Amino acid sequence: MKMKKQLASSLAIALSTLVVWSCNQSDPAPKGDYISGVFVMNEGNFSQNNGAVSYFARENNTATADIFSAANGTTLKGGVQDYAASEEQGIILVDNMSAGQDKVQFVQRYTFKDEGTIGAPDIENPREVVIVGRKAYVSCWGTDVAKYSTGYVAVIDLTTKKVTKKINVADGPENLVYNNGKLYVGTTQWGAGNKLAIINTSSDEAGSPIATPGTANPVGIDANGKLWVNAGDKVLRINTETNATEASLAIATGGTKTPGNFTFSNDLKSIFFVLSWYDAAGKEHGGTYKFSISDIQIAMVTPLIARPFAGLAVDPSQGLLYAGVSPSYTQAGYAVRYRTDGSLVDSIKVGIAPTGFFFQ
Numbered sequence: 001m002k003m004k005k006q007l008a009s010s011l012a013i014a015l016s017t018l019v020v021w022s023c024n025q026s027d028p029a030p031k032g033d034y035i036s037g038v039f040v041m042n043e044g045n046f047s048q049n050n051g052a053v054s055y056f057a058r059e060n061n062t063a064t065a066d067i068f069s070a071a072n073g074t075t076l077k078g079g080v081q082d083y084a085a086s087e088e089q090g091i092i093l094v095d096n097m098s099a100g101q102d103k104v105q106f107v108q109r110y111t112f113k114d115e116g117t118i119g120a121p122d123i124e125n126p127r128e129v130v131i132v133g134r135k136a137y138v139s140c141w142g143t144d145v146a147k148y149s150t151g152y153v154a155v156i157d158l159t160t161k162k163v164t165k166k167i168n169v170a171d172g173p174e175n176l177v178y179n180n181g182k183l184y185v186g187t188t189q190w191g192a193g194n195k196l197a198i199i200n201t202s203s204d205e206a207g208s209p210i211a212t213p214g215t216a217n218p219v220g221i222d223a224n225g226k227l228w229v230n231a232g233d234k235v236l237r238i239n240t241e242t243n244a245t246e247a248s249l250a251i252a253t254g255g256t257k258t259p260g261n262f263t264f265s266n267d268l269k270s271i272f273f274v275l276s277w278y279d280a281a282g283k284e285h286g287g288t289y290k291f292s293i294s295d296i297q298i299a300m301v302t303p304l305i306a307r308p309f310a311g312l313a314v315d316p317s318q319g320l321l322y323a324g325v326s327p328s329y330t331q332a333g334y335a336v337r338y339r340t341d342g343s344l345v346d347s348i349k350v351g352i353a354p355t356g357f358f359f360q
Contacts, residue, residue, distance in 0.1 A: 030088075032110030034067060038315070038322070038335070039358040042351030043079045045329040046097050051079035053092060053112075054335075054350035058318065063350050065332065068092070068105075071112040076105060083358050085109045086131040089158060093126040093138065102126055104138060106161060109360075115161075122163040123154060130176040130183065132201050134158045137183055139173035148172035148189045155204050165204050169197045177218040177227065179240060184218040184227060196229055198243075210243050212236065217260075222293045223268040230262055235271070235298070249291070251275065252300040257286065261312040265340055266319045269293055275300075276308035284308055288323070290340075304342040313357035320345060324354035 037057040044051030052075065056063035069075050078096035085091065090112065092105040104123050106115040125141035136158055142150030151173045155165040172188030178201070185197035195209040196216040210216075214232020221227055226246065227238040237247040251259050253275065261274040269292060276286030287303025310333070311324035325334040325347070333354040337345040 030110045032108070032112075033071075034110055034112055034360070036360055039067075039083055039360065040324070040335050040350045040354045041080045041083050041311075041356035041358070042333065043081070043353040043355050045352055046079055046095075049075075049078045049096055050352060051076060051094070052351040053080055053083055054354070056335075056348055056350075058315070061346055061348050063335070063348050065349075065351050067112045068107065068114075071107075072114045078102065079353075081126055082128045082356060084129045084131050084136070085358065085360065086158070089115070091129050091131070091136055091156075093129055095125060099143070100124075104129075104136075104156065118156065118161065118163060122166075124150075126154075127174050128176045130178050131158070132178055132183070135201070137176060137178075137199070137201075139169070139176055139185060141172055141188075145172075148187075151187075153183070153185060153199060167199055167204060167206055169199075169206065171195075173197065175217050177220055179221045179225075179227065182240070184229075186217040186229075187215060189215070194231070210238065210245075213248075217262070219262040219271060220264050221268070222264070224293070226293070228262075228271060228293070230259060230273070233259070235259075235262075237293070247296075249295065249298050251298055261309060263312045263314055266314050266316045270340070272304070272312055272314070272321060274308045274312065275303075288312070288342075290342075305338060309336075310353065311355040311357065313359075314340070315357075315359050317359065322357045324356070326353045326355075329353055 040054040042052045052066035054063045054065050055067045076094050078094035081093040081095050083092050088109050090107040090109045094103045100120040104118040124143050127139045129138045136156040138154045144150040148171050151170050152166040154163045157164050169185050173185050174188050175186035177184045183199040194212050197209045198207045212231035217230040219228040227240050229236045233251045233253045235249045236245050257275050257277045259275050263272050272290050274288050286308030288305040290304045291298045309323035310326045313322045321338040323336045332349050334347045335350050336347040
């Protein structure tokens with residue numbers, strides 16, 4: 001009996017150890033230099049192909065300016081348009097000034113080691129990427145950037161790292177928002193681009209677009225499950241079930257100012273955006289504004305922050321507003337952090353022309 005008890009005890013310990021080992025094996029802690037922090041997409045100077053991805057831990061105020069170069073000993077050789085990551089993979093969109101040299105660059109998410117590329121003719125003038133399960137969707141202007149007649153959304157199988165389909169979306173496909181089996185695709189070209197394309201991510205087929213009063217720029221899904229879209233000098237709230245526009249809020253542009261860089265607060269109840277214009281000398285002016293999803297009009301008298309930015313994003317873990325500042329296309333820019341009441345926290349030197357952020 002004692003032998004059986006000892007055997008049963010030993011088997012229980014072994015089984016327990018096996019269960020713990022199995023759990024640890026199924027969900028190992030990631031290893032690398034870039035586990036948890038902020039990634040900054042720097043477009044760089046287009047004529048010099050010197051874009052980069054910068055990185056810093058949230059508690060730090062210094063950044064590594066080019067982590068791809070640090071990990072691989074070579075640069076990305078182009079401007080960085082976007083970055084996204086899922087599971088162990090990271091995806092960088094690289095736009096080179098020379099025709100046929102654009103690419104999707106795969107990296108290991110936590111080390112940023114090179115894991116291969118997809119180039120032309122599958123990827124041409126990439127703009128933005130969204131990951132849905134084991135697929136990535138990349139909006140591409142195609143080869144005709146003058147007339148935007150060759151645009152498409154490339155569907156990438158993340159397991160094989162191959163483009164499986166190109167979904168035709170003319171008029172300069174740009175911003176992407178995914179929600180509940182639908183990919184909303186904004187367009188760039190004024191006039192012809194006054195519509196929001198919709199792709200069914202189960203079939204990867206484009207359905208009937210939503211007509212908009214200006215160039216469509218999907219912002220995101222709010223706390224109530226509604227889609228917000230910037231269309232020219234208006235912001236629309238759209239019912240995702242019926243595609244009907246439920247509200248239209250005017251932005252006071254004065255006919256010369258341009259709204260852009262829309263982003264949600266982390267509770268998805270407020271939206272930040274930049275309103276900017278250029279003077280005769282080419283200097284940018286403007287401000288950054290905020291409104292609630294329950295507002296019936298946008299207050300434009302006093303900006304939240306009295307300056308424009310090249311990019312905006314809110315960190316979902318801390319709620320801070322991140323803004324990209326580009327002094328010029330020949331020197332490093334800054335990631336500036338604000339509280340959502342507009343008060344300044346600090347600024348961090350990054351790469352040239354920071355325009356986007358990814359939080360991990």
